[in-house]
Amino acid sequence: MDPFKAHLNKFITITDEEYISIVSFFEVLNVKKKQNLVLEGEVCRTMYFVVKGCLRKFFINEKGVEQTTEFAIENWWITDTFAYERQIPTDFSIQAVEHSSILVIDLERQEELLKKHPAMERYFRMIYQRAYAASERRIRYLYEMSREELYMHFSTLYPWFIQRIPQYLIASFLNLTPEYLSEIRAKLRS
Numbered sequence: 001m002d003p004f005k006a007h008l009n010k011f012i013t014i015t016d017e018e019y020i021s022i023v024s025f026f027e028v029l030n031v032k033k034k035q036n037l038v039l040e041g042e043v044c045r046t047m048y049f050v051v052k053g054c055l056r057k058f059f060i061n062e063k064g065v066e067q068t069t070e071f072a073i074e075n076w077w078i079t080d081t082f083a084y085e086r087q088i089p090t091d092f093s094i095q096a097v098e099h100s101s102i103l104v105i106d107l108e109r110q111e112e113l114l115k116k117h118p119a120m121e122r123y124f125r126m127i128y129q130r131a132y133a134a135s136e137r138r139i140r141y142l143y144e145m146s147r148e149e150l151y152m153h154f155s156t157l158y159p160w161f162i163q164r165i166p167q168y169l170i171a172s173f174l175n176l177t178p179e180y181l182s183e184i185r186a187k188l189r190s
Helices: 003-009 016-023 081-086 107-116 119-144 147-157 159-164 167-173 178-189
Strands: 027-031 036-038 046-052 055-060 066-072 093-096 100-106
Touching: 003 016, 003 046, 036 046, 055 167, 066 167, 100 107, 107 119, 119 147, 147 159, 147 178, 167 178
Parallel strands: none
Antiparallel strands: 027 100, 036 093, 046 100, 055 066, 055 093
């Protein structure tokens, strides 16, 4: 079964015919590792669903260092929601971490999709609720946990990220320097 259809079926029930119509609203893109999909300052016109691969969202902080705020692997969505919903310039960049196959939809096509397939309203509501809940958890962890606890928690919850994502990007996501992350990992190994 198509990975996107299998994903949708976890949330809503759709027929094969409906799925063919739903997927027609998306563009399929294959992107290379480190290819940028949107850059800070550009109008955020699209939302991305990862069929295969990994994307990340990041910004450049006041020290000129990339700060990763989000990853998206298979069956995850990524965009700058604030800028996408308002069709304004984004404060983030979105880039492929790996060679990736993604589905892309813009706001106008998404609105047409929702009108034609009301079940997709339920699907997107559920996806947004989960994303919001995950964001709330992450904020709490950033406030409550030491950097070491944060890494331990992250590596326990998402061990496949540790294997898959370059260490410097994990450090960026956890608001650590790559050097400090190396120290934490060395300490945990000993």
